[in-house]
Amino acid sequence: MITVKGIAVSQTYEVRQPVLRQGKPIESCFFEGDDLPTTFHYGLFENEKIQGVISVYENENILFEEKEQIQIRGMAVLEKNQRKGFGQQLVAHCEMEMMSQNKKLIWFNARVTAVGFYEKMGYSIIGNSFDIKDVGLHFVMYKKLRN
Numbered sequence: 001m002i003t004v005k006g007i008a009v010s011q012t013y014e015v016r017q018p019v020l021r022q023g024k025p026i027e028s029c030f031f032e033g034d035d036l037p038t039t040f041h042y043g044l045f046e047n048e049k050i051q052g053v054i055s056v057y058e059n060e061n062i063l064f065e066e067k068e069q070i071q072i073r074g075m076a077v078l079e080k081n082q083r084k085g086f087g088q089q090l091v092a093h094c095e096m097e098m099m100s101q102n103k104k105l106i107w108f109n110a111r112v113t114a115v116g117f118y119e120k121m122g123y124s125i126i127g128n129s130f131d132i133k134d135v136g137l138h139f140v141m142y143k144k145l146r147n
């Protein structure tokens with residue numbers, strides 16, 4: 001059985017570390033703003049075992065004029081369970097939650113390798129690619145939410 005639900009930040013490390021910070025210490029999985037009351041973490045569970053995570057932060061990007069923006073970070077699905085629709089379910093859950101909080105726009109820094117995934121979910125690139133040290137090339141991507 002698949003469920004998506006709110007989780008504590010500590011539960012994200014089990015997925016963040018092997019997928020996003022492979023071979024790096026656990027501290028590399030601590031993101032700025034993780035503990036703020038305005039930050040939310042969601043996990044996808046298969047038979048009660050966590051398989052994927054996503055986090056959302058209240059963070060405005062000057063590229064957009066919308067006031068109610070949120071940033072996605074820490075989007076990851078365990079490698080053995082990628083391409084099974086789990087990532088899509090996590091993003092969809094997050095969008096639904098953010099719409100219910102009246103947020104207007106979702107944006108994030110997407111790894112070049114994940115751009116195709118987000119495009120399938122209706123996100124667009126804005127601007128040129130840029131490098132994030134130790135992680136690689138990224139694009140800013142966004143989607144306006146209907147309210």
Ligand SMILES: CC(C)(COP(=O)(O)OP(=O)(O)OC[C@H]1O[C@@H](n2cnc3c(N)ncnc32)[C@H](O)[C@@H]1OP(=O)(O)O)[C@@H](O)C(=O)NCCC(=O)NCCS
Pocket residue numbers: 019020075076077078081082083084085086087088089109110111113114115116117120
């Ligand atoms: C990117 C990631 C989150 C996608 O999650 P996932 O569970 O594998 O993706 P899904 O199975 O839900 O895919 C949904 C659709 O996107 C496609 N897709 C998935 N990953 C893709 C990719 N990297 N490039 C292009 N398309 C992709 C799938 O084929 C599927 O298409 P379909 O509906 O036509 O079948 C996951 O592969 C991952 O954790 N990758 C490593 C970490 C990472 O890059 N995170 C994002 C950082 S910005």
